[in-house]
Amino acid sequence: MNQYVTGLSIKNLREKNRMTQRELAEKLGVSDKTVSKWETGKGYPDITLLEPIAEAFRISVTELISGNTIINANVSANMLRSKFYVCPICGNVIHSMGEAAIHCHGISLTPLEAEPTDERHMIFIERVEDEYYVRIDHSMTKEHYISFVAAASSDSIQMVKLYPEGNAEARFKISGVKRIFFCCNRDGLFSIEPVKGICH
Secondary structure: OOOOOOHHHHHHHHHHOOOOHHHHHHHHOOOHHHHHHHHOOOOOOOHHHHHHHHHHOOOOHHHHHHOOOOOOOOOOOOHHHOEEEEOOOOOOEEEEOOOOOEEEOOEEEOOOOOEEOOOOOEEEEEEEOOEEEEEEEOOOOOOOOEEEEEEEOOOOEEEEEOOOOOOOEEEEEOOOOOEEEEEEOOOEEEEEOOOOOEOO
């Protein structure tokens, strides 16, 4: 992570919450001189104080560390609004339903923007009884591969992680599925609405 928690962010949050240094200090069980040291960059709060500081400002520890306030307008928790984050170092895939501050290997990740499928990323969706059989016409080399496929309905998500030298295919329960996502490690995220027969 490129920062721990800055004195400036503590000062801004304290002022935003109309709190004096003494009032914040009392909530945390430290002296107002200690809070002053944090805000002037002469010291950092102990890691055990991160949660109490976040609670004092009514935010999450993630927001405190990242310096970004997260406003989750996605109160309906609609899975079709899913966001996917992929770490370029380890390939870790993180899913969220709303705004989030996501870090992996010290990198701040941004959500991938889904594009429509194209001729280089053709997807075939076949209905087999109560499942969708999904196959992507794509190489699966160590350098260029599909990293995951996901099927989203309004209230659930099914995800299959894929690996180089494996098959670019997955099976999903059809129940309510309205959108299929898949991610190419070079070209990013693609999505399509499943229909009968072949999709491309």
